[in-house]
Amino acid sequence: MSDAGAAPRKQEFEEVLDRSDQSVAAFEGHEKNFVDRLQHFLHGNPTMVPVIVLAISIIAFGFIAGDRFFSAFNLSLIMQQVSIIGILAAAQSLVILTAGIDLSVGANMVLASVIMGNLGVQMGLPTPVAIGIGFICGALAGMLNGFLVTKVRLPPFIVTLGTWNIFFALNLWLSGAQSIRSQDIDAQAPLLKFFGESINIGGAQFTFGSMLMVLIFAVLWYVLNRTAWGRHVYAVGDDKDAAELAGIRTSRTLVQVYALAGLVCGIAAWAAIGRVGSVSPQSFQEANLQSITAVVIGGISLFGGRGSIIGPLVGALIVGVFNSGLRLAGVDVLWQVFAIGWLTIIAVAMDQWIRKVSA
């Protein structure tokens, strides 16, 4: 090799750089008023936004709808009511964090629950086996989505719009649109209804289903924030090409995310049987969009890579509180639909306003 040790020949004008200013520009905060300060605080703690919205709406409905709303029992009931949408929102969040969207979560869940019911009740398989197969089907359905998104490189919106129809058709085909009765489940496979059981604490009634929802969010929070895989999910959602170049197997991560989301749908299927009391192929047709609503109200960006997984839990609760509160205040279903429409828009507008500030 040739003489690599030769002295560097700097350009003349660069010689002066040794004397240059090495300090880092530092800027002072200069918030003028309370709103500015609040905006900055929330900017630093974005998860607080949905939490505050939740708190305010609980208090507001406490005034409007009275004690019946504000009772421990009613609040725990709201938890129950949102538990399935909440779990689906957890699955949805995973996908949305990668800048995708999953329109098929609800259809996937119903399909899995029909499979569990068919196998466990009608074909008499041991219940744990039936449940296990349901989980696997959920995960496989998710993997199908992930495969189409990564290998065939289709936009997630299209893929899941397609599989939504596909899962829906399979569900009808397998179930013949027939529910499996609560009493038949009790007789054949009571374990399917495990998550419908509940414990009472001081008037509040916590079903295992609502605890499961909280548990799933806790586990996902740990996975997303405390493991390498979780960091990879954020990195892929943030900038897929950059993540790939930085040495992340982005396709594998994406397929895993969709499969995990599918598995969570499978778990939701089990919980749904407990919640509904029967295996109902007709239920949860709106769940796809409801889960997205919960996620965006919870402050996760549709563009991926931003937001805390705890947000969607709070988002689901906000929707639940609104529904329950409006109901108890005697508002017509019609105007509930109307209110949820505005709630979605306003919640995201608030979130946007807060993120506008630079740190």
Added chain:
Amino acid sequence: MSDAGAAPRKQEFEEVLDRSDQSVAAFEGHEKNFVDRLQHFLHGNPTMVPVIVLAISIIAFGFIAGDRFFSAFNLSLIMQQVSIIGILAAAQSLVILTAGIDLSVGANMVLASVIMGNLGVQMGLPTPVAIGIGFICGALAGMLNGFLVTKVRLPPFIVTLGTWNIFFALNLWLSGAQSIRSQDIDAQAPLLKFFGESINIGGAQFTFGSMLMVLIFAVLWYVLNRTAWGRHVYAVGDDKDAAELAGIRTSRTLVQVYALAGLVCGIAAWAAIGRVGSVSPQSFQEANLQSITAVVIGGISLFGGRGSIIGPLVGALIVGVFNSGLRLAGVDVLWQVFAIGWLTIIAVAMDQWIRKVSA
């Protein structure tokens, strides 16, 4: 001003540039086989893709479903059947070209038709006035979307998810969920049913509604491709920041796009009354997603700025041909849903495959 005329002091190594190679690298085509050549041809003519899919599916269903499918009457019937979704797909395309999405087109249209019916039939306003007010309401509803997207800077998906609920609630409120009977329209405001009229040519039955659909696409094609405004729409969808810096009023263009899409929904509302024969507040609940399906099958990119407006017309026809063909072939509804699911995925996958080639 100081001596500006001083001779430039080029860096020494740049002196040689005068002698440098000024030719442009040119590369030869090197397609190996028929598939490659086809791929290249389609790459140059992307609108041909849905057209070919349409032709193939018409021929295929001609074999499968027999003469009944292939009759002039049935083919013109498909035109009729897709006319409303087709017009909505035209509105949807405008929005998707700007990299947005409008989940509220169907709800907007139904709301406008309810308004036309209420004013024209129940309140006895002159029919043209009722229709005009319906148009205006459609456009205003679109403007609301556009305003929220540009001024409040919310993602279109969220905005229109919200307004979908809002328009739906308003529709139920205004109509009391009651249809206006065909006979009442005939008696009070027959003009509302104008687009249901048809002319027969050799067995084929062309309704004014299907002609309207073709006309709307033709006008939009002209506007998008032959006017400055159309170029601006593409530029905004392609890269909004670049368009803004290049001197386009992107916010104004976007609001105009949403308003125009809303106006087209208003026109679709009139056509829908003709098509359905009555004012039906419960119709077209699936139209939002169906219009998106038609647009993506028609080859318009969800990322904006790419694709021809003619694509969605063909896309709507493809869906219509599939539905009609499968029905006539005696396929169960279940499997029709299933087939449409796969159709969506496969059509977009093909489109993706073709776009992969560089020109």
Added chain:
Amino acid sequence: MTAQPILTARGLVKRYGRVVALNHADFDLYPGEVLAVIGDNGAGKTTLIKAISGAIRPDEGEIRLDGQKVDFRSPLEARDAGIETVHQTLALSPALSIADNMFLGRELRKPGFRGRWLRALDRDRMEEVARQKLNELGLLTIQNIRQAVETLSGGQRQGVAVVRAATFGSKVIIMDEPTAALGVKESRKVLDLIQDVKSRGLPIVLISHNMPHVFEVADRVHVHRLGQRLCVIDPKQHTMSDAVAYMTGAMEPPSEAAVA
């Protein structure tokens, strides 16, 4: 300096949250000159020219064009006032053709009824003008004026953006690091073009980190530091080392330079 400046700014302030990108910055551009703006990364150069070209609105301060106070609410208004900008990001629409990009936002319409009432574009004329301008400035050999900008190489794209500015700019042309991504040959063409435009009497603002380039083409050098104009120096009276020293804080600028 006796001539009237064509473009001036006084006390421009722009904050992004807690970051002060412009901190009472001043700016002067004289007729017919090439003014280079230099400064460290993050000094606020881009923010300064964005304020001047209407891409952002400063929080404080005033801008005058030809002595008239102006307040651009959009890049369009600045453009209509005769200020053309080649942005760091180029501001081209990848899917549109070269001709469409050249005329974006100032499309030519067909004469007569079709143009006036049907608002029909005059594609042929636009393509002709675009081809002619591109050839005239000799900046690049374009094979097909209808080809989409995304099919061009980085250097060619830069060329389109520069030619667009040179064609339509009637008062001022601003270029933000036009040669950063360019090779030696391509950079040279841009520098030649700058000379060319200058010889037509148009003043040019050039942002660049390339000192030899700056000292080659600039008549005056505006040194930006920590969101402010630190000084303006004459490249014939100061060396590159001086400029770099001022710009990086290694040396205090001479007091007379502040009024150069």
Added chain:
Amino acid sequence: MTAQPILTARGLVKRYGRVVALNHADFDLYPGEVLAVIGDNGAGKTTLIKAISGAIRPDEGEIRLDGQKVDFRSPLEARDAGIETVHQTLALSPALSIADNMFLGRELRKPGFRGRWLRALDRDRMEEVARQKLNELGLLTIQNIRQAVETLSGGQRQGVAVVRAATFGSKVIIMDEPTAALGVKESRKVLDLIQDVKSRGLPIVLISHNMPHVFEVADRVHVHRLGQRLCVIDPKQHTMSDAVAYMTGAMEPPSEAAVA
């Protein structure tokens, strides 16, 4: 040239549709050297190093590392083989912290049960290492190692990417135009860092359009033209003018240069 090259490529071909970005390109990198790659815009430099660093797979040709044939199917495999790359686009995740970005894809886990079974990240250790490395290389003064990369200036981001490569590269470090967007001061730091890394014995591939920089740091200069290696020259035996002339096709390279 007697030493064994550490990294070689022979006959690399990469086509993008009709565009041939690499047309039977060769490449050699020797231990401990700084190899500069120069060429016009679109000559295929980035494509070449993408092939070497696993970001794309060439259509034809073979790559050898330490004499072993390798076939990288992803950037990860190249990285695991000891090749670190600073891409033109930096490859940082804007929303993640500096430390997270430094360790992206090679995170440290806590010792014992929590790391092994719960796969818990060892945040503290990663942050400590990251801070130490950034300080050690003296490249930048970071206020807060937990701050998101998007809050950094362009120069600081470049610094993070360069330090990441320098920290983890065990065989080869590749840098694609690391100074294109940087100011004079920031560019100097990167060049210093290159000298630094070289003095630790690691070979470096540097792509740059800046001739003075290239001639300052490079031991050999690989001239790329029309998708091929045109020649390799010794910067001490050739002038910048020569290099530019070969690269732009103004002059035929001397025949001996082809084997330099």
Added chain:
Amino acid sequence: QEVGACLITKTDINPFFVKMKEGATAKAGELGVELSTYAGKIDGDHETQVQAIESCIASGAKGILLTASDTKAIVPAVKKARDAGILVIALDTPLEPIDSADATFATDNFKAGELIGQWAAKTLGDEAQNAKIALLDLAPSQPSVDVLRNQGFLQGFGIDLKDENMIGDEDDARIVGNDVTSGNEEGGRKAMENLLQKDPDINVVYTINEPAAAGAYEALKSFGKEADVLIVSVDGGCPGVQNVKEGIIGATSQQYPLLMASMGIEAIKKYAESGELPETSPGLDFFNTGVTLVTDKPVEGVESIDSEEGLDRCWG
């Protein structure tokens, strides 16, 4: 040449219509009728039904069996079919006006509601004056079956209907509230929970169909109130009747979709062969395929069958 027939149902996801389809398919096979089936995707999917009618016309079918989603809006499409010489029979749900179809083989949904209303009122006896009623309806858009069953129930119970085309405009103090269920278990449960929150003393629950009733029962159970509440429903599907047998549902009005469908196929066959139109039931403007109250606690003055018999006649 085979006789072609079409069956167009509201949805494919309601077991009621799925069974109707099965009945029609079986009968068609038996009679050698070529049957095509169509359905909307969701309840109220009117447009798809219009398309289905048009496809039937195009396919040269001789007859159409139709359960209309929008009974008013479908009329023009039906007229087109009849003009093309096709026999149109409305199944389950009469069109508005009823003579828009050639014939109507219906269960009287209003009657079905009335029966369970009467049964509930009689079962409560004097307590009916102080009843607390929860009404679990179908959808905010109030499709016609929703209105008919709901208003029928209230009529039977003895409550002033106000506008009989409108759900929820009643102001009787005994009504605790209305909520929508989408006709499935999940919706039934949530709606019941919501109404129980409004008033925990509810003792009469009307449900749009038996899946909603099953959901409501789950909610009552979780509130520990399942013993004190009368649940009434409509449909008469096998799971529903089984629930009557097990005391979960107090009474349900059984309908006969299989019968409607098979009679419809027979009528089309006959029409194709002889051009003979079906007849209506004496005294009615439609052919009543019947509705029967199924309960194991019969009351005076309301005719009913017990659950054993109900199970023999149930449809799915």
